[in-house]
Amino acid sequence: MVIKNLIRNYGDFQIDIPFWSLPDHGVSALSGPSGSGKTSVIRMLLGLEPCPGLVWTFHDLDLAQLSIEKKRLAVVFQNYELFLHMTARENIQFAVSARGIDKVTGQIRLKNLAQRLQIESVLDRSATVLSGGERQRVALARALIGEPRFLFLDEPFSALDAHLRSEARLLVKTVVEEFKIPTLLVSHDAADIEVLAQSVTKIDKGRLVI
Amino acid sequence: MTVPLTELFLVIGLSAAQALVSATIIVALGLLAAFGLAPIRKSNIKKSIELILLAPSLMPTLLTIVASLDLASFFGRFPIGFWGVVVVHFFVNAGLAAVSISQLIESRLSGIIELGTIEGASKFQLIKLSVRELSEQLRNIFIFFFILCFASFSIPLVVGAQTGRTVETLIYETLLDHNHFKLALFYSAIQVALIGAFSLFRRQNISAPSLRRAHPRFLDRVSLGPFLWALISLSVLLVVGLLGGTAHGLSEFGHNSVLLDRVTQGALGTFFEALSVGGLVTIISCLVVFLTPSPRLHQLLLAFSVPSAAALGFLLVAIFDLTEWPDFAVVMLISVGFAILIFSTIHRMRLGDALLEIQGSVESAQIFGANRWLRFSKIIWPQIKNDIAYLAGLSALWASCDFAFASMLAGRDLTLGVTAHGLLAGYRSEIATIVALLATAIGVVTYFIFRFFLTLELKPLSPAPQTFSGVSSHGH
Numbered sequence: 155m156v157i158k159n160l161i162r163n164y165g166d167f168q169i170d171i172p173f174w175s176l177p178d179h180g181v182s183a184l185s186g187p188s189g190s191g192k193t194s195v196i197r198m199l200l201g202l203e204p205c206p207g208l209v210w211t212f213h214d215l216d217l218a219q220l221s222i223e224k225k226r227l228a229v230v231f232q233n234y235e236l237f238l239h240m241t242a243r244e245n246i247q248f249a250v251s252a253r254g255i256d257k258v259t260g261q262i263r264l265k266n267l268a269q270r271l272q273i274e275s276v277l278d279r280s281a282t283v284l285s286g287g288e289r290q291r292v293a294l295a296r297a298l299i300g301e302p303r304f305l306f307l308d309e310p311f312s313a314l315d316a317h318l319r320s321e322a323r324l325l326v327k328t329v330v331e332e333f334k335i336p337t338l339l340v341s342h343d344a345a346d347i348e349v350l351a352q353s354v355t356k357i358d359k360g361r362l363v364i
Numbered sequence: 365m366t367v368p369l370t371e372l373f374l375v376i377g378l379s380a381a382q383a384l385v386s387a388t389i390i391v392a393l394g395l396l397a398a399f400g401l402a403p404i405r406k407s408n409i410k411k412s413i414e415l416i417l418l419a420p421s422l423m424p425t426l427l428t429i430v431a432s433l434d435l436a437s438f439f440g441r442f443p444i445g446f447w448g449v450v451v452v453h454f455f456v457n458a459g460l461a462a463v464s465i466s467q468l469i470e471s472r473l474s475g476i477i478e479l480g481t482i483e484g485a486s487k488f489q490l491i492k493l494s495v496r497e498l499s500e501q502l503r504n505i506f507i508f509f510f511i512l513c514f515a516s517f518s519i520p521l522v523v524g525a526q527t528g529r530t531v532e533t534l535i536y537e538t539l540l541d542h543n544h545f546k547l548a549l550f551y552s553a554i555q556v557a558l559i560g561a562f563s564l565f566r567r568q569n570i571s572a573p574s575l576r577r578a579h580p581r582f583l584d585r586v587s588l589g590p591f592l593w594a595l596i597s598l599s600v601l602l603v604v605g606l607l608g609g610t611a612h613g614l615s616e617f618g619h620n621s622v623l624l625d626r627v628t629q630g631a632l633g634t635f636f637e638a639l640s641v642g643g644l645v646t647i648i649s650c651l652v653v654f655l656t657p658s659p660r661l662h663q664l665l666l667a668f669s670v671p672s673a674a675a676l677g678f679l680l681v682a683i684f685d686l687t688e689w690p691d692f693a694v695v696m697l698i699s700v701g702f703a704i705l706i707f708s709t710i711h712r713m714r715l716g717d718a719l720l721e722i723q724g725s726v727e728s729a730q731i732f733g734a735n736r737w738l739r740f741s742k743i744i745w746p747q748i749k750n751d752i753a754y755l756a757g758l759s760a761l762w763a764s765c766d767f768a769f770a771s772m773l774a775g776r777d778l779t780l781g782v783t784a785h786g787l788l789a790g791y792r793s794e795i796a797t798i799v800a801l802l803a804t805a806i807g808v809v810t811y812f813i814f815r816f817f818l819t820l821e822l823k824p825l826s827p828a829p830q831t832f833s834g835v836s837s838h839g840h
Contacts, residue, residue, distance in 0.1 A: 202727055222730045235728040239746045248742060252734035300732060 155336070158209040160198060169194050169360040176355070178212060181330060181337045183351035185344075191360040192340045193232075196306050199338075200227060212303065226253075228302035228335075232309040234293035236281040242292045243277040246299055253300035260299070267295040270329055287318045294326065298333055305330065305337040311346055323349040367550065372534070376558070379530040382446055383514035386453040390513075391506045393454075393595065394461025399491065400592025401466040403583035413592070414466075416599050417459030422758065424765030424807060425518050426781055428456050428602065430800045433523075433793040435605030448523035449530075453513045455602060461505060462595055468501050469494065469583070481585050490586045500567045507566050511559055517673050518768040522788055531555045536674040536772070545682060552672040609797030617798050627799060630780040633695050634764050634803050637779050638810040640699035641706075642760030646818065648707055649715055649752045654740050656719050656726055665711045673705055677772035686773065695778055698770045702763050710755045718751040719744075753818035757811035764807025765800060780806070 155178040160171035169191050176182050186192050198205040201222040208218040217225050228249075237245050246267070250260035268274045271291040276284060284292060290310060297305055310326065311319045327350050330337050339350050347354055356363040401417075404410040420428050432452050436442035443451065473494050480490045495502070517532040524533055531551060538548045617623065655661055680701050686694050722744060729743045767781035777783045780803035787796035 200727075200731055202731075223733045223735060225731075226733065227731055229728070229731055231724070231728070233724070235724045237725050237729075237743060248729065248734070249732040251742075252729065252732045252738055254733070296732070 156209075156211045157199070158211075159207040160195065160205060161207065162194070162198060162203065162205050164194075167191070167360060169198065171195070171360075171362055174355070174362060176338070177336070177353055179334070179336050180352040181327075181339055181350045183339045183341060183347045183354045184357055185341060185347055185354055186357035186363075187342060190357045192342075192357055193308060194360075195357065196229070196308050196338070196340055200229060200306065201225060217303075223252075226300070226303045227306065228297035228300060228304075229306040229308060230290070230293045230297050230310045232312055234289045234313070236284070236289055236293060236296075238281045241278050241280055242273060242284060242288070245281055245292055246277075246296045249296045249300045255300065263299050263301075264295075267299055270332070271295050271325065286314050287322060290314065290322060291325070294329065298329065298335065301333075302335060305335045307337060307339045307341075309341055309343075310339075311341070311343065319345070320349075326350065367547065372551065372554070375529050375531055375534045376554075378446065378527065379514050382449050382453075382520075382528060382530070383510045383516075386450045386457075386513040387506050387510040389450065389454050390457045390461050390509045391465075391502060393591065394458050394505075395465050395495070395502065396588050396591035397458070397462035397595040398465035398469055399494075399586050399588035400590070401462055402469040403587045413596065414463050416596055417462050419459070420456050420599060420602065421460040422761075424762055424781075424800075424804055425452075425456060426765035426767055426784055426800050427606070427804050428452060429519065429522050430609060430784070430788070430793055430797045431455075431602040431606045433605075433788070434609030434797055435601055437793065438605070438608060442523065444523050445525045445527040447528075448525075449513075449516070449520050449528035452519045452523055453516065455598065456519070457509055457512065458595055459599065461509065462592070464505060465498070465502070468498055469586075472501070473497060473583075477583060477586060487585060491588075494586060504566050507562060511562050514562070515555065515559060521768050522785065531558070532672060532674055535672050536768075539674060539678040540772075545678065548672075548675055548678065552675045555672060606797060606801070609794045610801060613794035613796075613798040616792075616795055620795075623795065626777050626783055627780065627802065630777055630783045630799070631802060631806060633691065633778040634780045634806050635810065636692060637695050637699050637702070637766070637770070638760040638764040638807055639813070640696055641703050641763035642756040642810055642814045644699060644703035645707065645710060645759040646752060646756040646814070648703065649710070649755065650740075652711070652715065653719065653744050653748060653752070654736065656723070656739075656744060662716060662719065665708060665716065673769055674772065676701055676705060677769050681773060686775070691778055694774055698766075698773045698779075699763065701773065702766055702769055703759065705769065706759055706762065710759060714751055714755055715748075718748050722747045749819055753815045756818060757814035760810035760814060761804070761807035764810065765803045779803070 155176045157174040157176070158172065160169060160174065162169045184192055184195060194203065197203045198208065199210065199217075201218075201220075205218070210217040217227075236242075237248060240248065243264070246264055247260065250257075250264070255263075268277060271294060273288060273291050273295060276288050276292070281289070281292070290313070294310075307326070311322055314322055323346060330350075339346065341347055397417075401410070401413060404413065429452055432455055433442050442448055476493055476497055477490060480493055485493070514530065515532055516530050517536070520528045520530045520533045521536065524530065531554065535548045535551045535555070538544050538551060652661065652665065680697060684697065686697070689697075725743055725747070726739055729739045734743070765781045765784075766779070767785035770779050771782045771785055774782055777786065780799050784796045784799040784803065787793070787799060
């Protein structure tokens with residue numbers, strides 16, 4: 155997977171990544187201190203922030219040319235961004251209908267994911283009453299159910315208590331490996347990277363550190 | 365085009381002086397009352413007091429104007445002119461200032477007041493310190509009210525006379541008396557430039573509020589209860605004024621069959637205008653929401669404001685020959701113009717922030733592949749319908765008593781607001797009170813219509829989808 159011209163000027167800050175090569179399988183990590191530009195990189199790759207000139211070649215396809223909806227990506231944000239007016243189940247089912255997956259397939263996948271992520275008992279609870287760990291697992295299920303081309307994990311453990319983090323890391327590692335979805339983990343926590351990632355790229359002040 | 369510069373400079377001077385005096389009194393008394401409001405501990409009592417204080421700014425301006433005139437009639441004559449405009453501006457905005465500043469005190473002064481209390485500072489020292497700490501925010505609040513009073517239209521139109529004129533009423537006079545459109549546009553441009561220049565005094569990049577709110581026990585140390593009660597008493601006095609005007613007006617009103625006919629017709633026009641404005645605000649809001657996320661649209665709406673209500677009104681009159689139009693079509697055009705006028709206020713007031721709050725979930729939905737319609741129907745609308753219902757209802761309430769804009773387009777009594785304006789111009793404020801109350805009642809009814817219908821939970825026509833476990837997706 156090759157990324158070219160990931161460049162954007164924010165006035166007092168600039169993302170300047172002319173070339174970046176990443177493995178198209180397993181978990182890669184992007185690591186750097188707070189304010190180094192990690193989240194901006196994700197937002198630009200997702201298409202949430204404009205980046206004219208970007209080229210993102212993935213399996214002979216330039217993802218930068220596709221609209222956000224057509225890129226078929228998924229993300230677990232730092233604060234999970236669950237739809238708070240829905241239940242956990244409705245959150246996951248939303249991704250099924252958004253991807254146009256037929257209901258039967260969606261139900262099978264939902265059952266499988268709910269078992270793997272141990273969220274069966276909370277599926278019919280409102281997203282507002284879920285604990286931090288439950289929210290994270292629901293967000294992961296919602297991200298995986300559409301079988302995305304690529305998964306972004308943006309500081310996915312930072313909102314969890316220390317004692318939940320190690321358990322959550324192992325669960326995410328197992329599930330991501332099982333589903334075989336290439337993943338970019340963004341984190342400044344060395345333990346996240348050590349447990350999950352097979353390769354690491356460092357970023358500082360908007361530039362990759364070789 | 366010859367520009368009467370002497371008159372222009374005179375009116376700019378009067379506008380600026382009136383805005384300066386109005387904003388100073390509003391912010392000064394609002395600040396003092398805020399120190400009485402912030403320490404109140406019981407949330408239901410606090411909310412009730414906030415509602416009383418906010419009522420004059422949420423209610424239609426016409427109602428506050430007639431209440432002020434009725435109140436003044438107990439004591440003598442209302443000070444029509446410069447001071448009349450200042451008084452009504454104060455009545456309308458002081459409560460809003462008190463509530464806004466009270467929220468600032470709670471969110472920003474927790475550390476300072478607690479530390480000052482521990483170190484043994486006196487009440488006066490704590491208040492002085494608090495005001496200094498809030499100086500940047502107070503400056504922005506002052507500029508907000510200054511601009512509001514500087515660009516005021518409906519209030520100076522009724523109670524301004526010669527000394528209470530503003531640039532907006534000058535534009536109105538230029539168009540109404542002289543039909544001089546180019547000159548009015550020039551005045552509009554001057555007004556926009558001046559408002560832009562005043563806005564430059566706002567402080568940007570103010571530090572974020574404290575994460576912890578101040579404990580009311582410590583806020584007691586800076587409590588200035590009497591000023592709060594004085595402000596509440598003013599709101600109560602306005603109600604007393606309204607009741608007095610109503611009592612006088614009812615006896616006159618019952619004996620006037622011509623007026624009764626005008627009011628019956630006007631009531632229909634008012635209801636139609638209120639419904640149309642609420643409906644149009646709903647439609648425009650839905651369009652804006654449908655296009656979300658769109659940072660450019662958001663910025664455009666934040667920056668956009670109609671340069672002049674008077675100029676917009678006369679522009680519509682110039683474009684359309686309304687003499688041949690049926691009444692309902694004229695009211696519809698008034699509604700369109702009114703909705704355009706207030707939409708930027710509506711957006712700034714709540715819609716923009718509400719959209720920003722759900723931006724993250726909208727972006728998530730987009731990433732998961734949801735098309736625009738799915739995002740709108742499943743993600744945005746359920747989370748924002750209460751806000752839109754409130755804003756549509758409030759717009760309908762404001763429109764119910766609109767007189768300044770409607771009188772430019774209608775030229776005849778199509779709505780109760782225009783009728784009330786005519787009565788006020790003829791010094792019949794008691795009957796105007798009845799008409800304004802009736803218009804407000806219609807506005808309140810339409811407010812609840814929008815609150816009710818826009819927040820209804822629509823049941824799907826087809827059965828709910830079954831999940832793998834065989835239960836409805838909503839579960840039990």
